[in-house]
Amino acid sequence: MHLVFDSLTGNVRRLAHRIAARAAGMDVQDVRSGWIGDPFLLLTYTFHRGDVPESTRAFLRGAGRGLRGVVASGSYHWGTNFARAADVIAAEHAVPIIAKVNKGGTDADVALILAWLASATAPNPTNLQTVTFTGGTHGTLD
Structure with missing residues (x-):
């Protein structure tokens, strides 16, 4: 399983590298650097009032077949549009939302994502379409 991220401010990039550091x-990979293979977990941000970034959309047009789940970052101040990119991508690609994180996420968010990755990469993974991790304590690292 690969981690593919799209980051505007650096929050999602830092989150992806925190996860990778704990998952041997x-x-x-950044979405802008080309394709490294299937399958992958996408970590992206939510732009403006709930939009999927165009760079994420462009990447998924070419590599969407390998998408297994999505994590989206946002800011709580957007209310119902908080991390809405996850909702949009999950609906368009029929994959589970693994987490919605506030800005760069918390240690609890990292643990939740790692738990999903462990399940998804197990020899006999659970039905990934129905496994959705939500909740946890959210905070900011900024």
Whole structure:
């Protein structure tokens, strides 16, 4: 499983590298640097009032077949549009939302994502379409 991220401010990039540091052998790639292979977990941000970044959309147009789950970052001050990119991508690609994180996420968010990755990469993974991790304590690292 690969981690693929799209980051505007650096929050999502830092989150992807925190996850990779705790998951031995996990490749990390920016959506702008090309394709490294299937399958992958996408970590992206939410732009403006709930939009999926165009750079994320462009990447998924070419590599969407390998998408297994999505994590989106946002800011709580957007209310119902908080991390809405996850909702949009999950609906368009029929994959689970693994987490919605506030800005760069918390240690609890990292643990939750790592738990999903462990399940998804197990020899006999659970039905990933129905496994959705939500909740946890959210905070900011900024």
